[in-house]
Amino acid sequence: MKSAVEHIRNAQTRSVPIHGETCPQYLFLTASNMKGKNFEGAKCVCSPPPRESPLDQEAIWRGLANGTFTVFSSDHAPFRFHDPDGKERGRRMYPAAPQGVASLR
Numbered sequence: 001m002k003s004a005v006e007h008i009r010n011a012q013t014r015s016v017p018i019h020g021e022t023c024p025q026y027l028f029l030t031a032s033n034m035k036g037k038n039f040e041g042a043k044c045v046c047s048p049p050p051r052e053s054p055l056d057q058e059a060i061w062r063g064l065a066n067g068t069f070t071v072f073s074s075d076h077a078p079f080r081f082h083d084p085d086g087k088e089r090g091r092r093m094y095p096a097a098p099q100g101v102a103s104l105r
Contacts, residue, residue: 001026001048001056009068021071025050025101026060042087046075046101077102 008020029050034041044050051057063069077100079086090097 001051002053002059005059005063005068009063009066012068019070020063020068021073022060022063022069023073023075023101025075027057027064029101030054030057039088039091042090042097043081044101045087045090045097045099046077047099075100 005020008018011018012020023046025044025046029044031050031052033044033050036043060069064072077098079098079102081087081102085098087097
């Protein structure tokens with residue numbers, strides 16, 4: 001993540017017409033959130049996945065502050081965890097778990 005932020009910023013400083021986007025999960029979640037018991041970690045499945053390093057989160061916060069990210073979106077996933085079409089679908093077959101994080105409460 002940190003290197004992606006740096007590549008975007010470097011391109012912007014060279015006047016390359018590029019936009020960066022991030023979402024709340026990359027500011028607050030890490031890979032450890034995906035290790036919850038009873039498949040609870042599936043609630044944090046998104047693409048790209050959350051990283052473990054606080055340096056990644058710091059880079060994203062910095063990118064928000066300095067304008068690297070021109071879009072900050074919710075990436076809200078409108079399904080319930082226990083619904084038949086929700087994250088539980090991936091318990092038996094991981095690729096079937098929907099991507100996205102429920103950002104609205």
